[in-house]
Amino acid sequence: MSYEQQQIKAIQSWQGQSPKLSSMLMGLALTPAAKLVDLVIPEAALHAALEASCKVGEKLANPDAVLKQAGVSHIGELFYADMKLCDSLADTAHDRAIAMAAAEGGVTGATGLIGIAVDVPTLMTLALRTIYQTALCYGFELKGEEGRHVVLRVFSVASANSLKEKEAALVSLVAIKQMLQQQTWAQIQQAAFATMGKEALMVALKDLAGQLGINLTKRKALNIVPLVGAAVGAAVNASFIKDVGWAARRTFQEMWLLQHGGDIGHQYRLSYTPQ
Numbered sequence: 001m002s003y004e005q006q007q008i009k010a011i012q013s014w015q016g017q018s019p020k021l022s023s024m025l026m027g028l029a030l031t032p033a034a035k036l037v038d039l040v041i042p043e044a045a046l047h048a049a050l051e052a053s054c055k056v057g058e059k060l061a062n063p064d065a066v067l068k069q070a071g072v073s074h075i076g077e078l079f080y081a082d083m084k085l086c087d088s089l090a091d092t093a094h095d096r097a098i099a100m101a102a103a104e105g106g107v108t109g110a111t112g113l114i115g116i117a118v119d120v121p122t123l124m125t126l127a128l129r130t131i132y133q134t135a136l137c138y139g140f141e142l143k144g145e146e147g148r149h150v151v152l153r154v155f156s157v158a159s160a161n162s163l164k165e166k167e168a169a170l171v172s173l174v175a176i177k178q179m180l181q182q183q184t185w186a187q188i189q190q191a192a193f194a195t196m197g198k199e200a201l202m203v204a205l206k207d208l209a210g211q212l213g214i215n216l217t218k219r220k221a222l223n224i225v226p227l228v229g230a231a232v233g234a235a236v237n238a239s240f241i242k243d244v245g246w247a248a249r250r251t252f253q254e255m256w257l258l259q260h261g262g263d264i265g266h267q268y269r270l271s272y273t274p275q
Helices: 003-015 020-024 026-030 032-040 043-060 063-070 075-080 083-109 113-137 144-158 163-182 185-192 197-224 229-259 263-271
Strands: none
Touching: 003 083, 003 229, 043 113, 043 144, 043 197, 063 075, 063 083, 063 113, 075 083, 075 113, 083 113, 083 229, 113 144, 113 197, 113 229, 144 163, 144 197, 144 229, 163 229
16 A cells, blocks of 8 residues: 555545534533633634634745755645655754744643633634645645635644534535635635625635634633643643644545645545545
8 A cells, every 4th residue: 555545545534524622521511611701702702813823824924945855846746755854844843843832831721711712813824824824735835815725724623522513624625625626726725716795705714713623622711720830831722733743634535635646646636536
């Protein structure tokens, strides 16, 4: 079995997995600590923070670092690079993001409930930046409104609180994947998102804010426990970015396979079935 075929199996396995951490923390959603956290990060505030974080995350993505590590002159060249190279680039981006999240979570977690107000928008920005950066590793340079449509859908997959939510988020990416079977990424960026528009983007933001409100409330409930806030903050943030990174990696691996012009791309197109 080739490396690419191994990754296809891994993608399909990941798509069917329930969000394990969220399930484990489900009971925390009803605790007094979680209710306090919910007051600090209400859904309306998350919605506003998401809009701002999307723009900042895009600006913080660093194509030059990917180009240097990959030894290529243009991000689009990674469409036709060896998939192992793309995965290696994504490994580096993923590991760095997890380390940054842990460090930030440790600092803000030490301050308890007050730190959560600073931590959550910072964590969201890092999560979105991780998605943008991972996309670069597979040759996708996401920009503007078109890029946000993709990024928010990947973030929704990562933030799912149940397998049902995850499946719904994966379905929202199917149209984009189907486009990749017929057009290049450049063509899609130019025209294919025209029918989605700003209204669809606002709906995506609203839905994602609702998901994140539940997800982050459960994850952050332990942050306000005295003495353990710093350790928990570091662990929770690292775990969240790990989830985001894997959602991005599996999504862009699949998109790379659908866009790739070689034999494996052709095989994957023939076997690809929308969820």
